[in-house]
Amino acid sequence: MRLAELSRRSGIPTATIKYYLREGLLPPGRRVTATQAEYDDAHLQRLRLVRALIQVGGVPVASAREVLTALEDDSLDHNSRLGTAVWALPHGPEPSGDEVFQERAGRTVDALLARLGWDSAREYAAESPAHRMLVTAVAALARLGYPCAVEDLAPYARAGHQLAVTDLDLIERYDSADEQLEAAVALTVLYEPVLLALRRIAQAQESHRRYGQRSTEE
Amino acid sequence: MRLAELSRRSGIPTATIKYYLREGLLPPGRRVTATQAEYDDAHLQRLRLVRALIQVGGVPVASAREVLTALEDDSLDHNSRLGTAVWALPHGPEPSGDEVFQERAGRTVDALLARLGWDSAREYAAESPAHRMLVTAVAALARLGYPCAVEDLAPYARAGHQLAVTDLDLIERYDSADEQLEAAVALTVLYEPVLLALRRIAQAQESHRRYGQRSTEE
DNA sequence: TCCTATTGGAGAGTGGCACTATCCAAACAT
DNA sequence: ATGTTTGGATAGTGCCACTCTCCAATAGGA
Numbered sequence: 364m365r366l367a368e369l370s371r372r373s374g375i376p377t378a379t380i381k382y383y384l385r386e387g388l389l390p391p392g393r394r395v396t397a398t399q400a401e402y403d404d405a406h407l408q409r410l411r412l413v414r415a416l417i418q419v420g421g422v423p424v425a426s427a428r429e430v431l432t433a434l435e436d437d438s439l440d441h442n443s444r445l446g447t448a449v450w451a452l453p454h455g456p457e458p459s460g461d462e463v464f465q466e467r468a469g470r471t472v473d474a475l476l477a478r479l480g481w482d483s484a485r486e487y488a489a490e491s492p493a494h495r496m497l498v499t500a501v502a503a504l505a506r507l508g509y510p511c512a513v514e515d516l517a518p519y520a521r522a523g524h525q526l527a528v529t530d531l532d533l534i535e536r537y538d539s540a541d542e543q544l545e546a547a548v549a550l551t552v553l554y555e556p557v558l559l560a561l562r563r564i565a566q567a568q569e570s571h572r573r574y575g576q577r578s579t580e581e
Numbered sequence: 582m583r584l585a586e587l588s589r590r591s592g593i594p595t596a597t598i599k600y601y602l603r604e605g606l607l608p609p610g611r612r613v614t615a616t617q618a619e620y621d622d623a624h625l626q627r628l629r630l631v632r633a634l635i636q637v638g639g640v641p642v643a644s645a646r647e648v649l650t651a652l653e654d655d656s657l658d659h660n661s662r663l664g665t666a667v668w669a670l671p672h673g674p675e676p677s678g679d680e681v682f683q684e685r686a687g688r689t690v691d692a693l694l695a696r697l698g699w700d701s702a703r704e705y706a707a708e709s710p711a712h713r714m715l716v717t718a719v720a721a722l723a724r725l726g727y728p729c730a731v732e733d734l735a736p737y738a739r740a741g742h743q744l745a746v747t748d749l750d751l752i753e754r755y756d757s758a759d760e761q762l763e764a765a766v767a768l769t770v771l772y773e774p775v776l777l778a779l780r781r782i783a784q785a786q787e788s789h790r791r792y793g794q795r796s797t798e799e
Numbered sequence: 800t801c802c803t804a805t806t807g808g809a810g811a812g813t814g815g816c817a818c819t820a821t822c823c824a825a826a827c828a829t
Numbered sequence: 830a831t832g833t834t835t836g837g838a839t840a841g842t843g844c845c846a847c848t849c850t851c852c853a854a855t856a857g858g859a
Contacts, residue, residue, distance in 0.1 A: 366836065374678050378819050381837075398825045398836055411725055417817085418674050419721040424817065442792070449781065455774055456636050460592050476782075483789040484782050491785070497778035503637040504771050507629055509764065510751065516779075518747040519772060522740045523779030527787045529736040530780075533728065546727065551784065553722050554737060555777055556673055560715035561734075561741030562748075562776075563667065564694075564702050566769065567709070569745045571701040574660070584807065596848050599808075616807055616854045635846085642846065 366392070369402045373410045380410065387428050388413045390435075412549060420552035426453050434544050441540050448548050454492035458499045461506065468502035468511075475513045479520055526558065584610070587620045591628050598628065605646050606631045608653075630767060638770035644671050652762050659758050666766050672710035676717045679724065686720035686729075693731045697738055744776065 370377040383389045389409055392400030413431070416422040422430070429451035433444050458465050472494065476485045484494075504511040530550055537543045588595045601607045607627055610618030631649070634640040640648070647669035651662050676683050690712065694703045702712075722729040748768055755761045 365834090367834080376819080377836090379817085382818060385837085392836095396826065396835095399827085399834095400836070408725075414678075415721045415725055418677065419718055421673075449784075452781075454778075455639075459636065481782065481786045484786045491782070493778045493781035493785070496774055497782065500637055500771060500774040500778065503633045504767075504775075507626075507633055507767055507771070509767060509771070510754070511775075515751070516775065519744065519776050520779050520783070522744050522747075523776060524783040524787070526737065526740050526780045527783035529740075530784055531787055531791065533733070536728075549722075549725055549727060551781070553718060553725070553727070556714055556718040557722075557729075557734065558737050558741060558776070558780075559773055560672075560711045560718065561738045562744045563670075563711035563769070564699065564709070564715070565738070565742040565745035566667075566748055567711075568699045568702045569742070569749055573749065583805090585805085594848080595807090597846090600847060602807090603809085610807095614806095614855065617805095617856085618807070 364402050365399065366402065369406060369410065372407055373414070375410065375414060383410070383413060386424055388424065388431060412545065415549065416552055419556060422453055422552060426451055430548055434548065441544070445544055445547055448544070449551065450492060452492070452548075452552065454496045455499055458495070458502065460502075464502040464506050465498060468498045468505060471501055471511065471513060471516070472498050475516050475520060478513060478517070479524075526554075530554070582620050583617065584620065587624060587628065590625055591632070593628060593632060601628070601631055604642055606642065606649060630763065633767065634770055637774060640671055640770060644669055648766055652766065659762070663762055663765055666762070667769065668710060670710070670766075670770065672714040673717055676713070676720065678720075682720040682724050683716060686716045686723060689719055689729065689731060689734070690716050693734050693738060696731060696735070697742075744772075748772070 364372070366377055366380060370380055373380075380389065384391060389406060392402040392406065395401050409431075413427060416427050416430070417424060430448045433439070433447035433451060436444055436447070439447065473485065476482075484491075501511045501516070533550055534543055534546050537546050582590070584595055584598060588598055591598075598607065602609060607624060610620040610624065613619050627649075631645060634645050634648070635642060648666045651657070651665035651669060654662055654665070657665065691703065694700075702709075719729045719734070751768055752761055752764050755764050
């Protein structure tokens with residue numbers, strides 16, 4: 364199909380598709396002549412993934428490029444591709460402000476991982492984007508005066524672990540390596556808003572249950 | 582204290598504080614003379630909260646204003662303030678693309694809430710930002726061809742409920758209504774990155790456990 | 800008292816990001 | 830033959846979160 368049809372079928376303006384092509388989010392089509400290119404269903408699916416990552420998942424264009432590039436990097440094996448891809452996902456701002464809180468938060472997180480027995484995480488964790496994100500958030504909570512000791516974080520870690528198990532079960536449903544890779548990225552990113560929305564709805568529900576007719580979000 | 586000292590103690594440039602004052606994120610100081618104002622510790626705490634919401638929580642300035650305005654709206658009672666505040670939190674983009682998927686996702690979500698017995702949520706849910714966010718995310722997953730039937734979402738809803746219980750327990754630790762209001766907003770927003778980071782770390786850990794030495798994020 | 804520095808307020812300017820509009824020449828359709 | 834369509838390049842737009850510059854009114858020291 365031509366670019367115009369790709370646009371029609373995806374609902375995305377041609378100008379935007381051209382932009383994605385330029386930015387390397389979408390591999391170039393098969394060149395038919397000097398001025399025309401042919402796209403297929405794989406392009407359409409990729410385009411939908413890109414759009415979902417950017418618009419629903421809130422992933423910046425630059426990060427999306429890194430993620431998608433990693434997924435099809437032939438020089439890496441399955442696990443390395445996945446690792447590189449997830450590594451490139453957005454991980455919040457640089458830790459700003461008081462170093463004291465950062466450092467204390469780092470120790471708290473380390474203690475948490477130790478208590479949970481997540482030792483493989485502790486080994487390389489100091490460099491992981493997710494770890495940095497966690498430390499930054501804990502530091503921000505501490506700076507505001509909110510509790511975020513190990514015992515306060517533990518319930519969230521438990522929930523996180525349950526979620527991870529569910530995620531991996533979902534990913535295991537796919538047979539081919541390529542499908543698993545795309546699924547891992549898509550599910551990691553796109554279940555984030557699902558989870559956050561469900562948490563807010565549950566807060567309203569639970570608040571209603573505890574405090575009566577007027578609920579949290581009524 | 583003067584604006585300069587507020588800046589020094591918070592680590593935020595005076596220009597930015599002036600901007601927050603202009604945008605109504607920070608109440609004006611007590612005017613001492615025509616050209617000077619006095620700020621107190623409440624301003625400092627509010628400033629830290631604003632900064633955390635915006636930088637760590639990723640809340641847009643306009644949403645933060647709505648949230649904070651609701652918290653101190655004297656014309657509302659406790660629950661209404663909280664409801665208005667949480668309502669104003671960011672809730673993703675407008676649902677774009679195929680209406681068919683949106684509608685189908687809406688039915689799935691409704692079925693999920695019914696199965697969970699979250700009836701108070703169903704009553705007003707159609708208008709809730711969190712509900713809209715959930716439907717949009719489910720629609721995006723469906724459009725990509727990923728499973729998001731009721732039974733697929735249920736584990737995430739269960740996790741969401743556990744989290745909500747933990748959240749409300751945490752909020753109940755505070756005695757005064759004002760503290761509870763601020764805590765509700767701060768904890769709702771700032772535990773989001775905590776949770777997402779823990780999920781990613783847990784994914785790496787669980788992947789390592791299942792598939793051997795090379796973990797998801799190694 | 801005079802002089803300099805500082806303060807808070809207002810408006811314009813900046814940089815980053817995700818597009819989006821305009822051009823253009825080659826190719827296609829008729 | 831000729832008007833339309835295509836894909837690529839370039840420049841421009843709108844939004845957002847600041848950030849800079851200026852200014853008159855002070856505050857504080859000589």
